[in-house]
Amino acid sequence: MDISFSEQDLQFQEEIRAGLNGSEFPAHVREKQEKGTALSKQDMIDFHKFIHSKGWMGYNWPVEYGGTGWSPVQIYLFLNELALAQCPTILPFGLSMVGPVIYTFGNQEQKDRFLPDILEFNTWWCQGYSEPGSGSDLASLKTKAVLEGNHYVVNGSKTWTTLAQNADWIFCLVRTETTQKKQEGISFLLIDMNSPGIEVKPIITIDGDHEVNSVFFTDVKVPADQLIGEEGKGWTYAKFLLAHERFGIAGVPVVKVQLEKLKNITSEYNDADLSKKIAELEIDLEALEFTELRTLAAIAEGGHPGAESSILKIRGTEIQQRLTELFVEAAGQYILPYEGPDGFDTNRTPAGPDYASPSVAQYLNYRKTSIYGGSNEIQKNIIAKAILGV
């Protein structure tokens, strides 16, 4: 056994670090990230365009589709460096979700049509999975697509659709057939968000943010050539996609950076109680990080992460949530004034530490992490069934 990275890996890491600290990095994005204020749509586009300009956008794609073809270790190091440089998360919807589905199950025409725009971030994708009546039980989804000539006609609604307000395209799981086994009648459809009959309604979350939406489909005509793979195979593609989403789901590098911030804050007032809690969290983080490395080592040797990746999701989100609690604790009573994730106007700022308001925003916002991407209860069911065999 050997836990060290190779000479080439370390050199790779240096290159990434230098690139991220270079002058081309959009300064306005970094400034907002450091302050913990929300990024605009344009900020996100600028950031992704920058990543593309460095040739890193397809960090988890094979070379033949324009990706970097990096090894799992390189991907790991890349994501680490992004977090250390206080970058926003690379949006997963195009790159890590629909992209791999398209290049794995799509036809040549679909690959040519959609993949380049994903890499260049010319299109913003969102995910149409959950429905009001289908959350944990996703396969019970009811949004219907009926083939009429060259078009599918789609009716139904999707919910918790992240950043649908910015999206150009949505990939949807739709029901094309009512079957005995609910998973069998599901298909995977790509839909232009500008299609007539689509309505996006914001859902404001408890932190006051507009991140998620309801998306309504009324007689939306979708060209039949936007179906991926075969009708009725959507569930298989969805499961494939979920396995991809798991990469980096533990959020270790981001937590590390945040933890350092918190330590700097607490060192100022020498709070022994908080320091102890931070140490406990750090120990849990070490265990999680090494678990992630074990998964990585398995992938590097050609293995597939199975239900073990559910450990990363469960413990990763628990740690993320605990960290937000510690920030709130550090800010004490000064969390009280709070007017939303954008903070306060510069000429109207309440007294107290400047991290107080972002701490509240994070604390409330991060309640979602144990709910989304398959709730932690569902993840435990997966482990119980797939690993423990009970």
Add this chain to the structure above:
Amino acid sequence: MNLNYSDEQNMLREQVLKFCETNYDFIDREKILDSDYGYSEDNWKQFAELGWLAVPFKEDNGGFNFGPIELTVLFEEFGKALVVEPYLSSVVMSGTILEGSNHPEKSSIIEKIISGEHQVSVAYAEPNIGYNFLDCHTTVSKDANVYSLNGSKSLVLNGGNADQFIVLATHDNSPALVLVEADVEGLSIQSFKTLDGQTCGELTFENVVLSLESILAIGDEAELLFNKMLDISILCISAEAVGAMTASYMKTVQYTKEREQFAQPISNFQVLQHRMVDMFIETELTKSLLIKATLQLDSDDPETRNTISALKVQVGKAGRLVGQHAVQLHGGMGVSNEMSIGHYLKRFTAIDSMFGNTQHHINKYKAK
């Protein structure tokens, strides 16, 4: 030993419950939060008419001479509906200090509070002193027989609406409580929304001239009065938290019975049942410490301050558990601002942060 509420106390509870049922559903509350004052003037008038604003005051001052038990009954019901009217700041906090002071006009001020036409708030917190409220930098100084007030106070509940403030300040290295008009020269006020939908203000005093009688208490007397105010305030927000916990677990039970996944109500799943049982257990344990603290405070028991700290710790821990579980079991709906359930979590978070958070009171309890 008798731990039953009296008929009178039960009637009060019924009355508040009815009021909240008719005037305080989630939609009503949303409208109130969006209004100019951040609370409802109509509700405040009704509080006055129903006599609720008179609850803790002595008969000499026009009050009902009720004690902490009645206050906790009120607050428990307020907590269930997430009531935002400034009862805590104006009646409990300000009332406690005013009534214990020797201000020559205290009766008339209290009468005005009881009538609903006048609001007072206590300015106790400051930017850089954390929970050590008495170590404050705001000062009362005396120069040629003129007293003046300088400094700034933050997190003043209902600060943008109050007509008067009771300000905690330092005078000759000892604490002082002084009464200041909101429109006095040299006072500027900035108002903010709070994370749980209420409002708080920041006050800045620049050479505010004080009359001699505006000094409500000074030295040990001020400290005693201030601590008494803290104790009763913690008791009240703890009762509010118990009400909010009760509502949270009941709403969660209801939701899981209605929400179907995998062709059955999710309340069928044992893992969710146990979570809800945990929420219930924490609520009951908090209620126990609440009643213990209430009775001790009512009888001036010397153990009161420790029990108050124990209660605040339990409220912090239980509030977090109940609030977070409630959100989790509601799934995506739990983090939606359109559902009431997430607003309970916000209130628990605010309550924990006020008057010393969980860790602060653990240390205080340890040091007893």
